[in-house]
Amino acid sequence: MAKYLSIAAELSKRIREGIYPAGESIPDQKTLANEFNTSRMTIQKSLDVLNAEGLSYSIQGSGTYVKKNANFISDFKVRSDQYVGTTQLFGKNHKVTSKIIDFHISNPTDDEQKALKITRNQPVYNIIRLRYIDESAYALEYTTMPTEVIPRVTEDVLLKSIYQHIQKTLGLTIGAAYRTISADKPEHFDRKYLACESSDPVLQVQQIVYLDDGTAFEFSHTRQRFDKGKYVILEPDHPNQ
Amino acid sequence: MAKYLSIAAELSKRIREGIYPAGESIPDQKTLANEFNTSRMTIQKSLDVLNAEGLSYSIQGSGTYVKKNANFISDFKVRSDQYVGTTQLFGKNHKVTSKIIDFHISNPTDDEQKALKITRNQPVYNIIRLRYIDESAYALEYTTMPTEVIPRVTEDVLLKSIYQHIQKTLGLTIGAAYRTISADKPEHFDRKYLACESSDPVLQVQQIVYLDDGTAFEFSHTRQRFDKGKYVILEPDHPNQ
DNA sequence: CAGTGGTCTAGACCACCTT
DNA sequence: AGGTGGTCTAGACCACTGC
Numbered sequence: 001m002a003k004y005l006s007i008a009a010e011l012s013k014r015i016r017e018g019i020y021p022a023g024e025s026i027p028d029q030k031t032l033a034n035e036f037n038t039s040r041m042t043i044q045k046s047l048d049v050l051n052a053e054g055l056s057y058s059i060q061g062s063g064t065y066v067k068k069n070a071n072f073i074s075d076f077k078v079r080s081d082q083y084v085g086t087t088q089l090f091g092k093n094h095k096v097t098s099k100i101i102d103f104h105i106s107n108p109t110d111d112e113q114k115a116l117k118i119t120r121n122q123p124v125y126n127i128i129r130l131r132y133i134d135e136s137a138y139a140l141e142y143t144t145m146p147t148e149v150i151p152r153v154t155e156d157v158l159l160k161s162i163y164q165h166i167q168k169t170l171g172l173t174i175g176a177a178y179r180t181i182s183a184d185k186p187e188h189f190d191r192k193y194l195a196c197e198s199s200d201p202v203l204q205v206q207q208i209v210y211l212d213d214g215t216a217f218e219f220s221h222t223r224q225r226f227d228k229g230k231y232v233i234l235e236p237d238h239p240n241q
Numbered sequence: 242m243a244k245y246l247s248i249a250a251e252l253s254k255r256i257r258e259g260i261y262p263a264g265e266s267i268p269d270q271k272t273l274a275n276e277f278n279t280s281r282m283t284i285q286k287s288l289d290v291l292n293a294e295g296l297s298y299s300i301q302g303s304g305t306y307v308k309k310n311a312n313f314i315s316d317f318k319v320r321s322d323q324y325v326g327t328t329q330l331f332g333k334n335h336k337v338t339s340k341i342i343d344f345h346i347s348n349p350t351d352d353e354q355k356a357l358k359i360t361r362n363q364p365v366y367n368i369i370r371l372r373y374i375d376e377s378a379y380a381l382e383y384t385t386m387p388t389e390v391i392p393r394v395t396e397d398v399l400l401k402s403i404y405q406h407i408q409k410t411l412g413l414t415i416g417a418a419y420r421t422i423s424a425d426k427p428e429h430f431d432r433k434y435l436a437c438e439s440s441d442p443v444l445q446v447q448q449i450v451y452l453d454d455g456t457a458f459e460f461s462h463t464r465q466r467f468d469k470g471k472y473v474i475l476e477p478d479h480p481n482q
Numbered sequence: 483c484a485g486t487g488g489t490c491t492a493g494a495c496c497a498c499c500t501t
Numbered sequence: 502a503g504g505t506g507g508t509c510t511a512g513a514c515c516a517c518t519g520c
Contacts, residue, residue: 067455201442
């Protein structure tokens with residue numbers, strides 16, 4: 001591991017353990033450079049990591065300080081890393097399974113062409129899955145993916161994890177995601193599969209997901225009953241306001 | 242402006258203008274260092290900025306490439322910067338106003354104490370505002386803020402912008418925000434002020450907002466009719482998956 | 483004015499990709 | 502093997518804070 005990363009990990013640990021208490025300053029860069037037997041530039045790269053993670057912040061001419069909510073930030077980070085790939089809140093001891101409601105290949109609609117930046121002649125998978133958590137249905141997922149970008153999708157893949165297939169089997173890396181979250185009235189399928197009454201609102205997350213290199217590979221809508229899920233997000237600092 | 246930032250701005254411009262086309266590589270660091278008459282370390286800091294913005298990505302041993310969705314990322318960034326402080330979609334030519342429905346000071350509830358990390362003895366403002374866009378009601382906002390952290394809030398401030406008061410008048414800097422987005426059935430106030438029918442879902446954004454130093458200063462709930470708003474977000478890359 | 487973080491340098495070595 | 506990005510150095514100067 002790079003030196004600056006291991007120093008960042010050590011400093012992060014000291015913050016978690018309260019050796020550098022919330023709200024107080026940490027030793028100055030020259031002192032840290034001496035302690036870790038390195039140059040100030042390297043210490044700065046370490047502090048850049050901590051600052052980017054929201055654990056600390058630096059003020060020119062004054063010092064580097066531990067944020068008062070550093071504990072919370074650090075907790076949240078651990079939790080999100082544990083449950084990568086889903087935006088749901090569920091514990092470690094729960095089992096997620098899927099039932100395939102529809103799975104076929106077709107040419108993309110106009111919306112899909114626009115979202116995935118493809119032409120009418122590039123076919124897409126059309127997938128509808130009902131997601132279960134501990135045998136209880138919690139979400140309906142409508143997914144479209146270009147067959148060119150994500151080949152070799154089978155029913156077997158859909159029953160396990162598409163993301164596993166993309167990362168492990170195809171060796172692709174997932175990048176950014178663009179999401180739109182909205183509330184909606186229940187539709188026919190919501191009533192049928194999610195047991196929605198006509199007065200039960202639905203929370204919908206629409207997303208376009210991109211690979212590392214910026215290729216769009218997924219356009220999807222996830223719908224769930226209002227009492228079965230929330231969308232949680234920790235928005236980083238806005239340096240420019 | 243720092244040299245590395247002005248170089249980053251120039252490279253960003255070249256990407257926007259297609260001089261460095263999407264999907265292709267940009268000149269190597271040594272070449273750029275020569276062109277800009279600087280050291281490779283400085284070029285690297287510039288590229289760090291571009292990479293963090295999602296415009297490009299570097300592969301060790303290979304080169305630095307423009308992301309295929311760089312245009313989209315760059316567009317989104319401009320749009321979010323223009324409408325800072327709100328998570329709403331509204332154009333430049335629309336006017337946002339507020340009506341105060343309730344405004345008083347009280348001791349915090351248990352939930353508020355927990356969210357804002359304060360004790361029962363630290364009073365908070367309790368604010369209910371109805372937000373209008375072009376004379377049409379679109380959202381109901383329930384806000385709690387510690388009087389200690391954000392002093393001198395008056396009705397006048399509430400009718401303009403709380404954020405303006407915090408940043409301009411008090412000179413404080415806003416940091417991260419923790420949000421939970423959910424769908425809900427309409428309540429009494431939703432029906433009264435947002436003209437919800439009993440079958441109209443409500444989109445609720447609950448948030449805890451922090452200052453630069455990690456102090457929580459706002460705990461709020463914003464509710465709007467399902468057909469009056471969406472929550473939009475561009476989630477950055479997840480390097481660790 | 484002393485102390486602190488921010489930037490920049492010129493060069494070095496390493497790790498990795500490509501051929 | 503040659504080219505590329507990643508890391509690291511030792512020192513310099515600058516900008517800012519706070520006494």
